[in-house]
Amino acid sequence: MGRSRFDRLTTSGTEEPLALSLSKGGVRQAVNALHRLYDFYLVRHRSLTAVSVIFVLALTCAFASGFWLLFRLAYLILATVSLSYLWARLNLWGLEVTAERRVDRLLEGQATEDRITVRNRSWFSKLWLEVDDPSDLPGRAVQRVISLRPRGYRSWRVSTVCTRRGLYSMGPPTVTSGDPFGLFRLTHRFGYGQRILVYPRAIELPNFYVPSARLPGEGRFRRRTQYVTPNASGVRQYQYGDSFNRIHWPTTVRTNELMVKLFEMDPASDVWVVLDLEAKVHAGSGDDSTEEYAVKIAASVARYFLMANRAVGYLALERTFDLEEAERGAQHYMRILEHLALARADGDSPLADLLTAEARRFGRHTTVVVVTPSTDEDWVVGLQSLTQRGVKVAVILLEPSTFGSPDNSLLVFGALAASDIYTYLVKRSDDLAQALGSGIDSPWVAAARNSEVRP
Numbered sequence: 001m002g003r004s005r006f007d008r009l010t011t012s013g014t015e016e017p018l019a020l021s022l023s024k025g026g027v028r029q030a031v032n033a034l035h036r037l038y039d040f041y042l043v044r045h046r047s048l049t050a051v052s053v054i055f056v057l058a059l060t061c062a063f064a065s066g067f068w069l070l071f072r073l074a075y076l077i078l079a080t081v082s083l084s085y086l087w088a089r090l091n092l093w094g095l096e097v098t099a100e101r102r103v104d105r106l107l108e109g110q111a112t113e114d115r116i117t118v119r120n121r122s123w124f125s126k127l128w129l130e131v132d133d134p135s136d137l138p139g140r141a142v143q144r145v146i147s148l149r150p151r152g153y154r155s156w157r158v159s160t161v162c163t164r165r166g167l168y169s170m171g172p173p174t175v176t177s178g179d180p181f182g183l184f185r186l187t188h189r190f191g192y193g194q195r196i197l198v199y200p201r202a203i204e205l206p207n208f209y210v211p212s213a214r215l216p217g218e219g220r221f222r223r224r225t226q227y228v229t230p231n232a233s234g235v236r237q238y239q240y241g242d243s244f245n246r247i248h249w250p251t252t253v254r255t256n257e258l259m260v261k262l263f264e265m266d267p268a269s270d271v272w273v274v275l276d277l278e279a280k281v282h283a284g285s286g287d288d289s290t291e292e293y294a295v296k297i298a299a300s301v302a303r304y305f306l307m308a309n310r311a312v313g314y315l316a317l318e319r320t321f322d323l324e325e326a327e328r329g330a331q332h333y334m335r336i337l338e339h340l341a342l343a344r345a346d347g348d349s350p351l352a353d354l355l356t357a358e359a360r361r362f363g364r365h366t367t368v369v370v371v372t373p374s375t376d377e378d379w380v381v382g383l384q385s386l387t388q389r390g391v392k393v394a395v396i397l398l399e400p401s402t403f404g405s406p407d408n409s410l411l412v413f414g415a416l417a418a419s420d421i422y423t424y425l426v427k428r429s430d431d432l433a434q435a436l437g438s439g440i441d442s443p444w445v446a447a448a449r450n451s452e453v454r455p
Contacts, residue, residue, distance in 0.1 A: 048183045051077060084179035088186045091129065091177035094122030097190035099133055099173050104194065106162050108201040112137070116173060117155040120148040130176040133158065137168040137196065164287065165200040165295065165341045169193055199337040200295050202303040207437025210369055210394035211422055212269060235259045269365045269392070270326040271305045273298050273336075274354070275316040275343065276372035276379075282345040283373065283405035288428060290373040290398045290405075291345040297396055297432060298371050299340050306333045314339055315361070317354045318347040350374070355382035364390035373398035375407040380415045387421065395423045396436065402428035 055077040062070035096119040106112065116133055120126050126148040133142040140160040148154060171193040178185050235248050238258035251259040275298045282290045298314070305312045306328065313326035314336045322339045324332070351374050359382070362368055368391055370383065383393050395416055401408040409425070416423045426435045 047181065048081075051081060051183060055081075080181065081183060084181055084183045087179045088177045088184040090124065091126055092175060092186060092188050094120060094124070095126065095129075095175055095188070095190075096121055097131070097173045097175060099171050099191065099194075101170060101194055101196075103196075105197045105199065107199050108162055108165050111159045111161045112140075112170075112196065114158045114160075114170075115155060116142065116158060117153060118146065118148065118175070119153040120151060123150045125149055126177075128178060130178075131173065132176070133171050133173045135168060135170045137170065137198075138163055162196075162198040164292075165198045167342060168196050168198065170196055197338065197341055199334075199341050200299045202299040203296070203432050205300055205304045205433060205436050208301070208304050209422075209437075210271075210367055211392040212367055235261055269367055270311045270313060270363075271367045271369065272313040272315060272326065272362060273302050274351075274368060274370045275314070275340075276351040276354075276370070276374055277316050277318040277343060277345045277347045278350055278374065279346050279348065281351075281372070281374040281376070281400070283400045284403035284428070288403065290400060290403050291343075293398055293403075293426065293428075293432075294345075294371045294373065295340050295343050297426065297436070299337060300432065300436070301369055301371070301396070302336050303333060306330075312336070313361075315354070315358060316343060317349050318344055350376060350378065352376065352378035352382050355379055355386070359386060362386055362389075362391045367392040367394070369394050369396065371396045371398075373400045373403070373405075373409075375400060375409050375412050377412055377415050380412060380419060380421075383416075383421055384419050387419070393421050395421055397423055397425050399425060399427045 055074055058070050058077065059074040061067070062074060098117045100115040100117070102113050114133070116131065118129070118131055129146050129148065131142070131144050131146060135142070137160055140158075142158050144156070146154050172189045172191045174187050174189050176185055176187045235251050236259065238247065238260050242260050246260040248259050248261045275294060277291075277294075282294075284290055284292075286292070302312050302314065309328060311326040311328050312332070314322065314324040316322040316339070322343070324336055324339060351370070351372055355370075368383075368386060370379075370393070372379070372395070383395070387393050397409055397413060397416070399409050413423060413425060424436055426432065
């Protein structure tokens with residue numbers, strides 16, 4: 001009969017490896033405990049450890065020899081340690097620390113504007129206070145050593161330029177106090193921490209072009225919208241909050257009631273930005289990585305179409321599935337930026353699977369813009385199937401070899417060209433505004449435009 005895993009581990013043949021693994025675990029725990037003790041006594045509290053050893057030796061020798069000077073030395077050490085602890089403790093008593101933060105969302109390149117205020121509510125002076133507002137925001141340094149007079153305060157402004165997108169923690173402010181002999185360091189936190197979200201900065205794309213999906217029969221595709229468009233479809237009664245420039249005065253005069261115009265959305269096609277966040281296809285690190293380039297490009301493309309009053313959707317698959325349905329407006333753009341600010345290239349699903357699973361979202365009157373550094377040709381097949389269904393497709397391909405990857409995109413670029421899929425190729429250190437507008441006057445673009453207006 002088969003034995004269970006537990007039975008196999010407890011038999012004579014496997015008893016020694018099991019005991020060996022347990023012994024290794026015990027040794028590892030003992031080593032970690034010794035490391036913590038070493039760090040506590042010989043690194044962070046070296047002065048207190050040395051004084052404690054001297055105190056024990058002096059007291060032991062005093063009892064052994066009866067020499068009065070050793071007794072007094074021990075008493076002096078005990079009094080010094082006690083007074084030092086009281087000094088450090090009382091130096092933190094009666095303090096009030098506040099951190100005023102104006103915003104919790106910023107664009108990459110903007111600066112945070114914070115104000116740190118430390119107040120002394122007691123009647124005793126505070127000496128050698130180390131004030132810090134800890135944060136993982138790159139380039140932020142707030143540490144300062146101050147002294148406060150009785151009932152006094154100190155306040156200063158902290159400005160930090162946000163150089164990289166992401167979610168960062170700010171605070172809570174801490175104050176550390178010590179004693180003149182360096183025996184104690186006591187830290188106290190004030191208030192609560194806060195998070196700040198840094199959006200990626202989009203760039204202007206004056207010459208950007210992708211094949212557009214023209215909608216035939218404009219009137220059949222219109223739908224009501226809250227935005228002002230050239231297409232007025234009717235009137236309704238005025239409601240609180242309606243803009244005065246939407247009032248239809250002839251109808252207002254005729255009915256003797258305030259009436260506002262209703263608008264319909266232009267019959268423009270939806271645009272979907274698909275961002276590839278599979279971990280193994282990305283290369284580079286920091287700002288010179290395909291991940292950062294891809295996020296900035298996706299933000300720029302979304303901004304370009306939203307500024308043109310087009311409906312834009314966002315689709316990506318990292319550890320979680322990120323989706324924003326195609327909509328218009330500034331608020332929708334901020335929602336897309338929130339996704340991009342938190343985007344990380346840690347997914348395990350290839351781009352081909354994402355395109356296959358979400359192909360139903362892309363109709364005949366849809367334009368799909370794919371941003372990827374992948375050199376796998378399987379996703380090209382997925383784009384070919386979309387073009388056969390009438391979906392307009394464009395690819396922004398990052399050249400991974402320029403970011404330190406051993407792979408290059410030559411074969412993928414050739415497959416895209418053979419499939420007549422419009423493609424931008426972006427390399428490291430390229431000017432994105434120029435790289436994404438370099439093909440505007442090429443014969444390929446001219447041919448694509450001619451095919452769009454051809455009856």
